[in-house]
Amino acid sequence: MMRHSVRENWARVRRSCLKFPERWRPRRRQTRMRYLMFLLALFVSAARAEDAKPFNPSDYPPGVQKALRYANDECTGQDGGEVTFAPDTVRRIDLTGDGRDDYIVDFRDTKCGDRETTYCGTGGCVIKIVVTLPDGSAREVFDGHVRSYKIMPPSVKRGAARIIRFDLHGSLCGGFGAQACVKKQTITATPFAFRQP
Incomplete structure (x- = not known):
């Protein structure tokens, strides 16, 4: 029987926790990316609205x-x-x-x-x-x-x-x-x- 150090055991536990089914896994990265895309679109549309000058x-x-x-x-x-x-x-x-x-x-x-x-x-x-x-x-x-x-x-x-x-x-x-x-x-x-x- 192999013995592992506490550090190795903790790493194995963390890896196994990350093996949750896909639907349970938090999707922070995707959520953050969508939020950043939304902010970017909002910023671009606001900049265009400011750049639009009245017809002359x-x-x-x-x-x-x-x-x-x-x-x-x-x-x-x-x-x-x-x-x-x-x-x-x-x-x-x-x-x-x-x-x-x-x-x-x-x-x-x-x-x-x-x-x-x-x-x-x-x-x-x-x-x-x-x-x-x-x-x-x-x-x-x-x-x-x-x-x-x-x-x-x-x-x-x-x-x-x-x-x-x-x-x-x-x-x-x-x-x-x-x-x-x-x-x-x-x-x-x-x-x-x-x-x-």
């Missing part, structure tokens, strides 16, 4: 500011109140493939006073696409109601213009309002519009 039209070039003035003109024409833009009203992205910033101005979440539907209707919400020309000026190439849009992945060809997939009112495809109507358009400096057939 003067942060954009004159061509985009002109497109944004539409909201003020429309609201004034309807005897509305103050125009409130959503933080993501203007999206900055190179659409033409020339390396310059172009802009999509989406009035979906823009409010006129306490009205939320001034810029939207059965055909969707007003969006404007403004492209930057080689001389630095801007040109509005699209202005219309769109239910939704999706910018398609860029072409493998370097410098190629982006294609946008538009979901439109059914009448623009020869149907009626509730019918699906999808059209694609390559964005260049040439203005375009969708018309009923």
